[in-house]
Amino acid sequence: MSTDRAAIHPRKMPVQRRSMAAVDAIYEASARILEESGLAALNTNLAAERAGVSVGSLYQYFPSKEAILAGLLHRKRQELLADMRRVAADHRALSLETVVERLLNAALRHYLERPVLSRTLEYAEAYLPLDQETAQLKAEIGGEIAKVLADRDIANATLAARDIVGMARGMMDASSQAGDSDASALITRIKAAVLGYLDRMRG
Amino acid sequence: MSTDRAAIHPRKMPVQRRSMAAVDAIYEASARILEESGLAALNTNLAAERAGVSVGSLYQYFPSKEAILAGLLHRKRQELLADMRRVAADHRALSLETVVERLLNAALRHYLERPVLSRTLEYAEAYLPLDQETAQLKAEIGGEIAKVLADRDIANATLAARDIVGMARGMMDASSQAGDSDASALITRIKAAVLGYLDRMRG
DNA sequence: GGAGTATACGAGTAATAACTCACATTCTGG
């Protein structure tokens, strides 16, 4: 992952149906490898093989393995953001507690789909030179939360949003790594942390 | 990092002073590489070179690069645990708020010494087949917190300790990655999250 | 149905990194 042997951005957009399927297969195979064996096990030869395509085809669409990681991260981010927006669309009509619960549900649902993958991508983000667009997505996810908070006159909404994202993420990681699978109990506890934090920051 | 090409445990313990210095130099060089360029950039040739020793010497003490990571993690854990114990030794004489603050101070001090390294080791832990002893250290760190909580009749002290460690870690990560360097403000906010969480879990 | 484009293939090359080993040097205890 020493960065710049090749760029991060997709090399070429697939236009025909079979090539879109190939790209999807590469993403899925890579995700599985990451889940089973971690970052270090991901390599282009293996990803191609497991995706059922040739290395040559892989390099048609991804200039490097970092590009695969960046693509996976981008996709995940888009999904999460869309879900959060959907769920908080009518937030002005709801109590803070309800909005928080909905947002947490959305976040946890995404996380629990593929917890190991989430953690790996989270770490990978730190050293991937992300494109503008993916960085923007991260900011917008925080922004959704900040908007809800600002609307309720909570001071330092941006900072609070960052804290909330961080604490939720940390608690999900800890719980999932400990092998705990009771999602609804976890939601309850994260809600306690978030609302308890807001209580004290306001008081 | 596909795991088992060689074992994880130190191959041989250094006994003379110069070899202990070599081992220290290898740890320090590896830590720097991890901080500068991430997990993927760590390799035995580079670590040896930057430590000013030969690869042969490195392999005298570390059977693989995973062993270096495991050793770094073990050291960090030991330091943190010792510090937490020192700081919470007289916890029965103190208010919950004071103990929490002291423990957070200890944790944050450690984290801020080398935040990037901390995050890298945290991720690496997930796929390193850790020795009994290092896993034990993690449990004991949680145990220190659980002890304080149980002493105050907080239900589910072990679970709460895990949540608290998780939320603190997540908030430190988020803050540090955002480039925020105001440690005392961060402590205040983590305290709000922890105490707010406990308020709500008790109520 | 044929020209042009998109897609696919995978053996092969180059680079990188893990790891060994035969030999040299330094320490330590008696």
Added chain:
DNA sequence: CCAGAATGTGAGTTATTACTCGTATACTCC
């Protein structure tokens, strides 16, 4: 000050992985 143990060396071997390119097949649209 000597024997044996500990430590150090780095060129060299082997394994792994990134990445290319010549060639073949499948679409698409006129």
